[in-house]
Amino acid sequence: MFTRVDKIKSCYIGPAISPEQFIAEHFFLYLIKGNIQGYDGNKRYNLAPGESCIVRKNHLARYNKQKEANQFEKVVVIFDEVFLRKFKDKHQPKLTGFSSENVFLKPKKSGFIADFLKTISPYYQSGGKIDVDHSDLRREELLNVILKSNPRYADIFFDFGIPGKIDLEAFMNKNYKFNVSNNRLAFLTGRSISAFKRDFKKIFNDTPGHWLLQKRLREAHFLIENKKHKPSEIYLDLGFEDLSHFSFAFKNRFGYNASSLST
CATH class of the missing domain: 1.10.10.60 (Homeodomain-like)
Incomplete structure (x- = not known):
């Protein structure tokens, strides 16, 4: 029997996340306890327990955590380019022409995401890092879940271009x-x-x-x-x-x- 989501504690899956305010790789964030306030230079975003978001690469963003009852717990899954290229070659996701200026994207709420988070507990190590042997499998599973409910996000994840010259x-x-x-x-x-x-x-x-x-x-x-x-x-x-x-x-x-x- 899997541990409830609110018993998983904080964990990371994938490469280490940069502490910079420059987002070098896409990552998925699910908040278990506490609150998060994000800012992208234009908009402010709030994330409450039970909510998730995608934070997009090649953007500037700042996010502040706030404890609730002295607790703050989250699940972070890094979707780095190496992983995404392998995923694209394997699954051939369809692009829709979707574009967005938002740095923080909130996927549609889905019971599949909560179900996925429950499945990581058998592989979850006490130090907050998922077993390396299962990291790519769990990331692949999660990305499939996200794209099933949010197919237009394929245009975000699989855009491997670099920023063009702007004002x-x-x-x-x-x-x-x-x-x-x-x-x-x-x-x-x-x-x-x-x-x-x-x-x-x-x-x-x-x-x-x-x-x-x-x-x-x-x-x-x-x-x-x-x-x-x-x-x-x-x-x-x-x-x-x-x-x-x-x-x-x-x-x-x-x-x-x-x-x-x-x-």
């Missing part, structure tokens, strides 16, 4: 809050790193690093002074790695502490 100014003004490297930004805008820096200088007359810092600090000043946010509430959402770095940069830019604006 750099619009992209940066939309995504300046994400903390990623210049190499990632260049890739997402369809440029080499040298072309990215050259085009950036032409458009903004500045370097990416300096422009991003000033843009974030101006936004922080507005949020603290006009929206009455506390520095501790906003520094992560604006792309700063820690509060001390934010506080130092803010005072260096404006000549006074960020906390003085809210007093």
Whole structure:
């Protein structure tokens, strides 16, 4: 008899997931306990227990977990390109011409997904990692379940192209809050790193690093002074790695502490 879904605890299936705000591979996320808030630079998403989503590769995204009754448990399944190419060759899924700008996709609710999650418990190891010998089999089973209920997602999973050249100014003004490297930004805008820096200088007359810092600090000043946010509430959402770095940069830019604006 299989363990109930809410007794599985957190586990991962597939290659390690990157902690970056750049999504390098598609992954499936099923939330067992707690809550998740996602942000893609345009929309905000909420995931409650019993819900699942697909987070798409080659996009910027941020997701924050919130414990419920001091508990947070999830199942994450990575659909990396190597696996997806093998799956495509084997199953020959049909493409439908579907496209979407959403980074977080919520599959149709299906009892098959819950049934699948129950089946992983015999292979689930105490460290939260599925047995390697069964990883591809379980991923293949799950992807078949997802595509059966959501056939148009085949266009998402089996698009192996790289981002094309896009409007750099619009992209940066939309995504300046994400903390990623210049190499990632260049890739997402369809440029080499040298072309990215050259085009950036032409458009903004500045370097990416300096422009991003000033843009974030101006936004922080507005949020603290006009929206009455506390520095501790906003520094992560604006792309700063820690509060001390934010506080130092803010005072260096404006000549006074960020906390003085809210007093």
